[in-house]
Amino acid sequence: MKIVLIGAGGREHALAVKIAECKGTEKLYIIPGNTGTKQVGENVQINQDDHELIIKFCLEHKIDLVVIGPEKPLIDGLADKLRNEGIKVFGPSKKAARIEGEKSFAKNLMKKSKIPTAAFEVFDKENYDEAISYLNKINYPTVIKADGIAAGKGVMIAEAFDDAKEALKECFINCSFGSAGDKIVIEEFMSGQEASIFAITDGTDFILLPAAQDHKRIFDGDKGKNTGGMGAYAPTPFVNDRDLSIIAKEIIEPTLNALREKGMPFIGCLYCGLMMTSSGPKVVEFNCRFGDPETQVILPLLEGNFVELLYSAASGKINKDAVKYNGGASVCIVAASGGYPDAFEKGFVIDGLENVSRNVSVYHAGCKELNGKILTNGGRVLNITSFTEKNNITDAKRMAYEALSKISFEGMQYRKDISDKALK
Ligand code: AMP
Numbered sequence: 001m002k003i004v005l006i007g008a009g010g011r012e013h014a015l016a017v018k019i020a021e022c023k024g025t026e027k028l029y030i031i032p033g034n035t036g037t038k039q040v041g042e043n044v045q046i047n048q049d050d051h052e053l054i055i056k057f058c059l060e061h062k063i064d065l066v067v068i069g070p071e072k073p074l075i076d077g078l079a080d081k082l083r084n085e086g087i088k089v090f091g092p093s094k095k096a097a098r099i100e101g102e103k104s105f106a107k108n109l110m111k112k113s114k115i116p117t118a119a120f121e122v123f124d125k126e127n128y129d130e131a132i133s134y135l136n137k138i139n140y141p142t143v144i145k146a147d148g149i150a151a152g153k154g155v156m157i158a159e160a161f162d163d164a165k166e167a168l169k170e171c172f173i174n175c176s177f178g179s180a181g182d183k184i185v186i187e188e189f190m191s192g193q194e195a196s197i198f199a200i201t202d203g204t205d206f207i208l209l210p211a212a213q214d215h216k217r218i219f220d221g222d223k224g225k226n227t228g229g230m231g232a233y234a235p236t237p238f239v240n241d242r243d244l245s246i247i248a249k250e251i252i253e254p255t256l257n258a259l260r261e262k263g264m265p266f267i268g269c270l271y272c273g274l275m276m277t278s279s280g281p282k283v284v285e286f287n288c289r290f291g292d293p294e295t296q297v298i299l300p301l302l303e304g305n306f307v308e309l310l311y312s313a314a315s316g317k318i319n320k321d322a323v324k325y326n327g328g329a330s331v332c333i334v335a336a337s338g339g340y341p342d343a344f345e346k347g348f349v350i351d352g353l354e355n356v357s358r359n360v361s362v363y364h365a366g367c368k369e370l371n372g373k374i375l376t377n378g379g380r381v382l383n384i385t386s387f388t389e390k391n392n393i394t395d396a397k398r399m400a401y402e403a404l405s406k407i408s409f410e411g412m413q414y415r416k417d418i419s420d421k422a423l424k
């Protein structure tokens with residue numbers, strides 16, 4: 001099978017490794033890929049936004065399956081255009097991708113289908129005064145979210161009315177999130193442990209992959225600003241088998257049904273961000289794609305044929321037995337540029353990659369190559385990922401940090417407490 005993978009991050013490096021090792025993968029191209037993906041496939045220098053060129057490449061190379069990593073090409077409709085040309089795609093249509101692209105769309109769909117999530121109200125820029133009077137009568141903390149995609153920065157937790165008013169100003173008056181903040185969702189604050197669940201689906205049937213826990217804040221102890229994710233581990237003990245069956249029955253199944261009934265079946269990976277509250281799992285958000293860095297820790301836990309899973313889902317009849325959990329554990333630590341998630345410098349040489357033992361994978365994210373050296377080229381630079389055959393997070397954590405200690409670049413920062421919540 002000839003496969004194209006779209007994307008350039010650590011998630012795509014992990015996907016590329018998994019796809020390349022599957023029986024039946026004859027050729028893997030990554031558009032545009034990165035310094036890591038080129039070790040397992042062929043990088044093709046086409047811009048991810050150049051849909052016409054991507055389609056041309058896929059037709060010319062008789063591609064059997066396209067796997068789309070990031071949300072942007074999905075939200076922009078790349079999957080639809082490829083399908084119109086008869087190419088099989090793992091990834092949702094533009095319409096179905098609204099589940100990530102418009103928070104109000106996701107919230108209204110959940111409300112209508114009685115899917116457990118935080119209570120909420122939606123306000124447009126024109127309804128500033130109404131939003132203020134609503135903020136005057138609710139309980140705090142509360143959560144204010146820009147409706148559109150805001151690079152992970154559009155969620156503000158307000159401890160009191162004044163913070164909430166400030167957040168409103170950011171969206172509606174300062175327009176800090178551009179048009180993504182023209183509409184907002186104000187929602188109830190939920191407490192509990194967070195978990196990420198991936199449902200792999202053909203639009204009707206689905207399987208759930210092992211649950212992971214991300215670490216969104218920049219500093220230890222979940223302090224500081226939100227990031228794209230500073231590390232993850234799987235499986236997380238905060239989601240047990242009973243929770244998984246509740247999540248399948250009360251969240252994933254009705255969401256897929258609702259999307260299908262609206263004429264926008266979701267084919268791909270439905271990523272469900274959950275809060276495990278005292279009254280059960282509730283949805284924090286949906287994403288229309290694999291999570292990053294959760295993918296890096298979930299894929300090593302799958303045995304079987306991952307490509308068969310994706311291909312069967314993309315073909316309309318998922319093979320639910322294609323993969324199963326192998327009983328292991330995995331921990332991923334993100335090494336980030338100094339200053340991230342705010343402004344940071346790049347172009348520093350990364351030392352020590354060759355010293356990492358073979359039982360730990362180092363996925364490349366924001367990296368580039370110059371004169372045979374790997375340099376930093378983004379906020380999240382490397383994903384140091386361990387795997388243990390038994391479900392032993394303690395060992396997996398130790399292995400990942402040991403490997404990390406061999407790697408260095410100027411300004412490197414990372415969290416020292418990845419997976420600690422699982423160990424308490
Ligand atoms: P999101 O981009 O919607 O995933 O939100 C980013 C982060 O904000 C989440 O991972 C949570 O930590 C936090 N968050 C979002 N919504 C809520 C909520 N309703 N209650 C508590 N925390 C939330």
Ligand code: GLY
Pocket residue numbers: 214228229287290291292293294
């Ligand atoms: N790790 C969070 C995300 O992929 O959105």
